[in-house]
Amino acid sequence: MLVAVDIAQLISPRIVQRAIDYIIATYAAAGNDYSYLGKLTLLIFALAIAIGIFRFFWRMIIIGMSHFIEMDFKNRLFKHLLLLSNSFFTKTKVGDIMAHMTNDMTAVRRACAFGVIAGFDAVFLFSATLVFMLTLNxxxxxxxxxxxxxxxxxxxxxxxxxxxxxxxxxxxxxxxxxxxxxxxxxxxxxxxxxxxxxxxxxxxxxxxxxxxxxxxxxxxxxxxxxxxxxxxxxxxxxxxxxx
Missing domain, CATH: 1.10.287 (Helix Hairpins)
Structure with missing residues (x-):
């Protein structure tokens, strides 16, 4: 789904380019046939809707999975704490344990969600955009x-x-x-x-x-x-x- 959204984002500017070129060509030829422009407009709207749908689903999947990962990490950490000796709790501050159980787990969840998305876009979208731009100019x-x-x-x-x-x-x-x-x-x-x-x-x-x-x-x-x-x-x- 991430790939589909990124590809659609790359295609949209190309369609806008064709629409602008068509308007200029039609105006230069003193023509009034804008049927092709209407098709391009519908295609842009269709891509926008597709991007919205795919983006909704990958957000539901990836962000939803990040919450499950956070819950699993918290459960594992809690079970691990139950197995530790009293000397550990004597040396370790309760505040440090609370920080690991709350803020650190929130950071892990965000890394599993937005970190994965940002990492994927940084590699795939940047590479695809660079290739796309090089082919143009x-x-x-x-x-x-x-x-x-x-x-x-x-x-x-x-x-x-x-x-x-x-x-x-x-x-x-x-x-x-x-x-x-x-x-x-x-x-x-x-x-x-x-x-x-x-x-x-x-x-x-x-x-x-x-x-x-x-x-x-x-x-x-x-x-x-x-x-x-x-x-x-x-x-x-x-x-x-x-x-």
Missing amino acids: TKLTLYAMIPLPIIVLISLFFVRTLFRKFKSVQESFSLLTGKVREMISGIKIIQAFQQEEPESKNFDKLSQEYLGKNISLIKIWGTMFPLIFLFAEIGMVIILWVG
Whole structure:
């Protein structure tokens, strides 16, 4: 289904090209026969509907399977934790275990879904598009690829930064969940010594740190993709300028 969607996406611009060429040729010949244009329009609509249908089904299949994989990983991790000795839980923070059971599993699910889709499109769609463009015009294709090395460098730089930020978020989440467990298990002691306000301030501080690190991570995401799209559009500008 992914292949079908990618092929349909490659065919659509070709049909639009034929439609534009036909309009120009018909106008130049002072003709009024637009029946062929109507057929091309219907074909474009048919491709759009087909892309929508196939995209719906592959999303249902791939994203649905990613949830099953996440559930299976969680079950396996939980069963593994039950077999570990008491010394492991003495040395390991509860927050770290919670981070592995929640955020890490969410990352695995996303990798199994959108990671697979992005990886497939990066290989198949990019290769097919490159071949398609080279068959049309080799010179314009080479000009369009000028921003590509910059996009690769931007991606490599931000991926490393994202990894560090994500790790920092995980560590902050571990501290936060560990504090929650500590406060809940020791709530009677906290109340007995009237430490509600200091503990509340400490928890609020950890929450603010977790929020700040998440915002920092989102800022990196919000900077990376606009830059990538900017240089991708620069390639389009180069094509229009040269062509």
